[in-house]
Amino acid sequence: MKYVKGLRCRECGREYPVEPIYVCEFCFGPLEAVYDYAKIKKALSRKTIEKRPKTLWRYKELLPIDGEPQVGLNSGFTPLVEAKNLAKYLGVKELYIKDDTVAHPTLSFKDRVVAVALTKAKEFGFDTVACASTGNLAHAVSAHGAKAGFKRFIFIPATLEQSKIVASIVYEPNLVAVDGNYDDVNRLCSEIANKYKWAFVNINIRPFYAEGSKTIGFEIVEQLGWKAPDSIVVPCASGSLLTKVWKALKEFKELGILKNLETKIYGAQATGCSPISTAFKQGTDVIRPVKPNTIAKSLAIGNPADGYYALQAVKESGGAMEDVSDEEIIDAIKLLAKTEGIFTETAGGVTVACYIKLLKEGKIDKKDTTVLCITGNGLKTSEVLNGRTAEVYQIKPNLASFEEALKRINERGR
Numbered sequence: 001m002k003y004v005k006g007l008r009c010r011e012c013g014r015e016y017p018v019e020p021i022y023v024c025e026f027c028f029g030p031l032e033a034v035y036d037y038a039k040i041k042k043a044l045s046r047k048t049i050e051k052r053p054k055t056l057w058r059y060k061e062l063l064p065i066d067g068e069p070q071v072g073l074n075s076g077f078t079p080l081v082e083a084k085n086l087a088k089y090l091g092v093k094e095l096y097i098k099d100d101t102v103a104h105p106t107l108s109f110k111d112r113v114v115a116v117a118l119t120k121a122k123e124f125g126f127d128t129v130a131c132a133s134t135g136n137l138a139h140a141v142s143a144h145g146a147k148a149g150f151k152r153f154i155f156i157p158a159t160l161e162q163s164k165i166v167a168s169i170v171y172e173p174n175l176v177a178v179d180g181n182y183d184d185v186n187r188l189c190s191e192i193a194n195k196y197k198w199a200f201v202n203i204n205i206r207p208f209y210a211e212g213s214k215t216i217g218f219e220i221v222e223q224l225g226w227k228a229p230d231s232i233v234v235p236c237a238s239g240s241l242l243t244k245v246w247k248a249l250k251e252f253k254e255l256g257i258l259k260n261l262e263t264k265i266y267g268a269q270a271t272g273c274s275p276i277s278t279a280f281k282q283g284t285d286v287i288r289p290v291k292p293n294t295i296a297k298s299l300a301i302g303n304p305a306d307g308y309y310a311l312q313a314v315k316e317s318g319g320a321m322e323d324v325s326d327e328e329i330i331d332a333i334k335l336l337a338k339t340e341g342i343f344t345e346t347a348g349g350v351t352v353a354c355y356i357k358l359l360k361e362g363k364i365d366k367k368d369t370t371v372l373c374i375t376g377n378g379l380k381t382s383e384v385l386n387g388r389t390a391e392v393y394q395i396k397p398n399l400a401s402f403e404e405a406l407k408r409i410n411e412r413g414r
């Protein structure tokens, strides 16, 4: 069964067939998948979704594939955790963590987009997949591509964290470290994508890949008992995830799965790479590219491809953008760990810290039901905590030495 009618230019509306293309030939606008919602409405209801396996493919009619899912068969449906301790600490009523740090093969939300992109690459008949990555996409394409039997070319900035390099190369893709930042890597990859017939998940497969991000939005609604929250905070790199979370809610409304939609969408960035937040604060629609300088490397895209659309989604929903310093990111990582037992990478620190700032500014109400999208696991970027964690007590292997330490521990009241 086919539910995608074709691709459409987001700028001029020109329509294209379903092919591995991503940009409008006339106006250079990005292409987006267009669905037959009348047909989906007949095939998909809350009941049919609830009967299916707990993976992102339970919403397959709303994903841009024509046949059955082939890749990432156990991705998605991550926990939605009620964050009672963090809520109490912050004095808010109802707070949830959409916990994409776990339950995915490579421990970040990129397992969602790659499951969809590689299934589509199979449908198109590609034998090689590739990507430009700030880390998490590299892990997901390397791993899912290995399982699916693709040849893989992974391009990363040479300055990536050592732990992120290891978590890619272990799957033995062709890993290419480029002497430059992510935006340099991406520019090079666009040239390569023009020359070689590969499925670049975030370039020529991007219209399909990006749709995978909607599944976070679908899951949040289902896991709240088929209700949309008052506010959702989403970290932004290219701005694609935020744009698609908003699209997911609108699709559920369109299909009658959601009765009403009043959710506000908030975007979170690191101040060291905050082109979208800066545009929001300056009240302009022009996203000015920046040179990233932040520990939140998975969000360090200085020239965000979907920045403009993310900004529109935030404004359309009545939300806001915010950005935070590296110091605030570290504090937020530690706060989430010690209150909720969830260890997130820097991107999650950005989300939590921006939420706290938005609360303080009164832009998110303390009475709101809020969901924070925590998109990657802390073990991926544990270096950032070196020398910034609590003390480790060093003792000799005898009771007296332990009790000496215990005296100090008790003095601190931990």
Ligand SMILES: *Cc1c(COP(=O)(O)O)cnc(C)c1O
Residues within 6 Å of the ligand: 108, 109, 110, 136, 137, 235, 236, 237, 238, 239, 240, 241, 242, 298, 299, 345, 347, 348, 375, 376
């Ligand atoms: C890729 C990524 C995001 C968001 O990326 P977009 O390009 O904005 O879709 C958020 N968090 C993590 C951990 C990521 O790897």
Ligand SMILES: [Zn+2]
Residues within 6 Å of the ligand: 009, 010, 011, 012, 013, 014, 024, 025, 026, 027, 028, 029
């Ligand atoms: Zn166009």
